[in-house]
Amino acid sequence: MQVHAGAAAGASPTTLNVQALIDQNRMSPYQYVVLFLCFTILALDGFDTAAIGYVAPALVAKWGVARSALAPVLSAALFGLAFGAMAAGPSADRFGRKPVIMVSTLCFAVFSLATAYADSIQTMAVLRFLTGLGLGAAMPNAVTLMAELAPARHRSFIVNAVYVGFPLGAAAGGFVAAGIIPHYGWESVFLLGGILPLVFLPVMARVLPESVAYMVARQYPASAVAGVLERISGKDLRHVTTFVPGDGGKAPASKAAAGKSALAQNLSGRYLLPTLMLWTVYFMGLLIFYLLTSWMPLMMKDVGFSIEKAAMLTALFPLGGGVGTLVGGWLMDRLNPSRVLAFTYLLAAVLLVAVGQSLSGGNVVAFAILVFAAGTMVTGAQASLPALAAPLYPTQARATGIAWMLGVGRFGGILGSIVGGVLLGMQLPFSVILAILAVPALVAMTALIVLAARIGPASAITAPNTSSRSIEFQ
Template sequence: MAFAEEPSAVATLIDERSWGLRQKLLLALVSLAILLDGFDNQSLGFALPVLMKDWGVAKAALGGALAAAQFGMLIGAISGGMVGDRFGRKLALVASVVLFGVGTLLIGFVHTPMQLAGLRFAAGLGLGAAFPNVAALAAEFTPTRYRSLAVILSIVCVPLGGVVGGMAAAAVLPVMGWQALFVLAGGCTLALAVVLALILPESLTFLIARGADSVQIARSLRRMGLDDGASLLPPSTGTGEERSMPLSTVLAPGWRADSLLLWTAFFFSLISVYAAFNWLPTLLAENGLDVAQAAQGLAAFNMGGVITALVCGALMGRYGSLRVMGGMALLAVGVAALLAMLAHTALPPAGLFALIALEGGCVNGVQTSLYALAANVYPAALRARGVGLATGIGRLGAMASALLGAMVIGRLGLPGFHGAIGVGMAVVVLCLSLLTRHVPRR
């Protein structure tokens, strides 16, 4: 069962109320899942320099493990959206968090690249499945006027997870080794899965369309802080067999162009993001920085993304997504070109990290905002699957960054790394300029 068009009574009930404290706390809770998603996903990038030295292997030997995670995320993003639309956002999210938590924790006990690749694939399934369901929940817990900001606030926790991971890696790796970093990340993730299972309500939109009973609806309303809302909703007549929009709708004549442009933007933005996640610490270490400084470089890349994504979310509601995201993508092209030219210049660490933070801010800001744009492009009946499919297509870019990075970036070093980011973001600028279903100006 995938549900039909978003019930107008539900949308009206949420839109006519203020954005309450409980709704914001629920947003914080699902955002924490994405923060740990970012931490767990980037943990291998942080550990890579130490792990390569410990195992005595070259970068190319671990390219398969990096690609396995992205392949798992591709499958997880598409299937996670389908599970969310069929069985509920909450169930899909909790299951995904458990999966990537267990997969990450067990990496702390592997001894070969093959074992590492297998567990990264398993963790990737959960990592990918979390995104479409968090985006859908954030959109459906929130009044329409704040929807783009809410989705961005949740997805921005990917780079924030990288910031937390960078600080944890700088503290843990020199003292306890790379194994402890994975055990820490996985253990925290499994603890969060328990909290989500106990506290998180199901999407009210999903429950109404599914024909849930009044007790389930009242429980969801109470956890959202809308205790008196049940009396304002019409009696549920859903049977679980409502007419829904098939997934093929994304390629119907009225949607095809925007879907293809959205997929391409996801693909090239994720190439840029995951090139940094997978290879930036290693490249910085090869250019003279120690392990802790290399981890701090990726943390700077991520911290810039946190700040600019929040700014982007605030500005999108007023100026629309085309101007804000397009301008940020253009700036990313310019900063990446500058860093490519300065790659072999002896910059002080503070100056280098500032430029990397600006580059990461623009790249992550655009990539994070694409989730809000996708939630706006697709209606409720298609939202989790539409966002999941766009994310899954984007994972092909992340896979490309892992496989090609070992060859291209391994040969060209930092200039090739920054140059690749510049080219990728130039393609994103073109896609954004052609897409028609942008978040409108207020």
Template sequence: MKTTMNVNTVVDQGKFKSFHVNIILWCLFIVLFDGYDLAINGVVLPLLMQEWGMSAVQAGMLASTALAGMMFGAMGFGMLADRIGRKKVILICVSLFSFFTFLGGFSSNPTEFAVLRFIAGLGIGGVLPNLVALTSEYAPQRLRSTLVTTMFSGYAVGGIMAALCGKWFTADFGWQIMFFIAGIPLLFIPLFWKFLPESLTFLVKANKQDQARYFLKKVDPDAQVSPDTQLVLSSNDQTQSASVKALFTENRAIGTFLFWIAFFMCLLMLYALGSWLPKLMMAAGYSLGSSLMFLMALNIGAVIGTISGGVLADRFNFKSVLIGMLIVGVLSLVGLGFNSPQPVIYLLVSLAGASSIGCSILLYSFVAQYYPVAVRSTGIGWASAIGRTGAIVGPILIGYLLGLELPHKWNFIAVAIPGVIGAIAIFFIRKAQTDEEVAALENVNKATVKTQRSYS
């Protein structure tokens, strides 16, 4: 006799196992190089401006080419993964961004550099939503935010690695060495193929029951899964379309738009800092070497903010944690505009990293929990893609401000303003109610009114 088992329920109620550690570590490794790729801009832009004779505005536009690619990659690969599986898309994206970032080290002019960075950006933007979705999909519900943000802390670790490599190697080997290092993930493609699991949702929807049973037993070895067990998804996930239209159904339209605003503002702030912090600190009177150490402080703060933010989000209200982090970030950035002792500056930079990068990463976890599993990659992908437009604007905006040679405090205030707007957008996000929930609530209200009338 065939029995059915809801995989969402098993995963949600599961215990943390070595299988989860495997997923977290491999995804963290991939994210590490994504963070490294972001921080490359902050390291090499001052050197490229000098070598190719570019203005700050031109350098900002050059930094934004990869970010433009990330926007299209997030949109396209997010939807593709909901159709062909997350694992295949992750491998495609890693191959793209590793290979074309590596080729960027051979660029001889800004045009070649821009084209290669755009193609690399397709992979970078496409891999992030799928890593978040895959980790979130296998994580027990009580630890979901903690595990997603722990995995994503590799983003900031990659930034630390970029700052250290820039300080140690660029003087002897030139800016090119930074791009050659980015090709390392290509060597690990066979290991990703072997050790990364496929999406359970995809396997069940594609009716690949044997593979789905295998991974479900990995999640919960005690689950009573036999060869005759029919695995199913929660009803909403089983029938939900993976199209963009699904992001605006089931009363999710307002939430979707607010997430897009929040992503736009947070990524504008993040990429403005990630691309220009060394140059901003040089404008404030620090040397390039000292400025690279500020970039490292930014990412050390990001590691702490990302992990602690995930833990807090699992214990307290998600929105309150995000808004609180953004307020700390805004105050820190405003504080950087004033002359302070160097230890205070390092502290403020670390707090700015903890809030800006930590909040941006935590937003991925928030949006992953907002959408049903079946449209999760699409939802994360489009929110990330809209956010990438902010990421494109950020480096160009700061490049323009640097070109105006305003007092350096105005540069930091400009970076802080998007944090205020992002906090407001997050404040108004409400949990989406399905059509069934709305109808049930209306029936309850009608029954209440009817009862009150009968008493009156």
């Protein structure tokens, strides 16, 4: 049997283009298993990341501290998320996606368990920072791994299906917190957030593969690459002696670029402006997301809701992102991805203003619907950005490109947590705070319009004999 998928003319029949093979086939059962594993990693990540916002009212009541005193705790994990992501991207481009995912998951599991035993704000802040290091490292590498194993024609939807685990995990945290805190205390949320990933780790170790694009780029033995591709394609590839990447992203612009670090590649030449625009969008989106998820339970409590109802209403915001992420991925595979997300942020700005206005009318049902709708836009657009970013970067710099977008964006989350405390301290009306949040949504929209003008349109559906969806820089 001879295998020749997408190789250049004259190439040996024992040469196989790995991206062409992935693109020519439908998603296999094994790829769906990997999708489920990556989805679960992000769901656990989302649960642990959002946990502190849901337990904040209980901490205020039990420890007898002012709300503003919790600001270091609320922002500590976000600093960890930022530094964890920025360190994990280059690490994954050097050591592989799977090892970094495993280590980071173990890290956030252990420190989440330790957080349950914190007895002061200072101790909890340190533990939340350490938890954040693991949380920040896990997400970009799970997304990168799935992007590199997905057929190009459905990549946006598949990557978004993975990323939807994060808002769903964050939303589940609200419902779980509302159910267990009254019975078992705030500690139970962190205990659960640590036990679940520890139980899941052995499954990940056994089933999760390394990225074939990474293995080819790092010149792994042909047998290692074939082992993963055989599980994906169901074909016998034992006689293939040479694998070529058919890079699902971009090759380095020059030999000089190939010699640069992954981060240096992303911040030079044709990658610089798209990188800066992606950083801007992610920064603004997380500013909105973390201000609301961190402080909305306290805002709701201030206007008369119980702790349980405040947590459940706040959970509707990230829950809406599940719908927005899947619909966004479907549209991005068919239309210009940057323009799809720009329009989404415009709708987000309108809905954020509407949420603020709706509470004054006293209609809780209308308020809940608008919170869900605003979350659909904000969280859905935010969760779609890794799918937008993945094809822009070459394999050897892709994990860094996605991870640094997430890492730099985390500082927007940090700013959101701090600004939320300041705005509450100013005793501004809820409607004014939500109107202010429309501004970063419009800034994100503008950055995406610039990005759409900078890159050429992606081909709609990759033909069977092509290696990847192509994005050309103008």
